[in-house]
Amino acid sequence: MNYKVKNNSLDELIEMARNGDMEALEEIIRRQQKNVFATLYYLNAKPDEIMDLTQEILFKVAKNIRKLKNPKTFKSWLNQIIINQFYDTLRKKQKSVKKVCLDSSPDAKNELEIPDFASNPYQRALDKELERAIKCSIHKLPDPFKMAIIMRELQGLSYEEIAQATNSNIGTVKSRIARARLKLQEYLKPYIN
Structure with a gap:
């Protein structure tokens, strides 16, 4: 990865990614991966699903970054994607499972x-x-x-x-x-x- 890309601000990286710079997009994803993972963890996503959800969210970011009009709204935009993906996944589960409990105690092994x-x-x-x-x-x-x-x-x-x-x-x-x-x-x- 280009050393110069690693030193760019998030706003600069977003602009570069919107213009098709794949290295900038990779850097954005690298920087945001832990944030997405942690958010899903605290939303009570099941530990075995967090990685899949994280990947789906980051894929949506990569796919839709060109649609982001203002780099200053990136964090809000990303959070909207996280929220939507999390609740979409819950809704899909509720169709096949009668009961979903978000208040369950975490399992020590997970x-x-x-x-x-x-x-x-x-x-x-x-x-x-x-x-x-x-x-x-x-x-x-x-x-x-x-x-x-x-x-x-x-x-x-x-x-x-x-x-x-x-x-x-x-x-x-x-x-x-x-x-x-x-x-x-x-x-x-x-x-x-």
């Missing part, structure tokens, strides 16, 4: 492995338990709250970008985030000193 920097087994166990509690708490949130808090806290999107991605007004987004934070505090109370 947990996402996070690099562990703790020096002792006790601290590692506490960290793992806290990670599990946070994930379970996020999964308990109603979908609109879950989406808003994931976009704000995990992806670092602005209120405006979240509003655009969810087709909501800014006041609604702020309210959802505030209510999600209150719910998370309530759910995580046993873990907070």
Whole structure:
């Protein structure tokens, strides 16, 4: 890969990709892959499906990047693709399966492995338990709250970008985030000193 492409800003890469530069498109996909994966993980996609969904989403990005009119709206545009693909997959499953539970506890053998920097087994166990509690708490949130808090806290999107991605007004987004934070505090109370 061209060293110059790696040093370009996201906006520059998007413009280059819109003009047919395949190296720029590859760099965009490389940079966004972890973000897409993490978002799907916290949306409670099944671990064995996350990679497939990630690939489908990144394929749609590659296929449709030329349709993106303003590079500044890329994050909102990407989140809209993530949301649509996630819910499309759920709808397809609901047609063939009678019940889909988004609030189920994560299965320990399917947990996402996070690099562990703790020096002792006790601290590692506490960290793992806290990670599990946070994930379970996020999964308990109603979908609109879950989406808003994931976009704000995990992806670092602005209120405006979240509003655009969810087709909501800014006041609604702020309210959802505030209510999600209150719910998370309530759910995580046993873990907070």
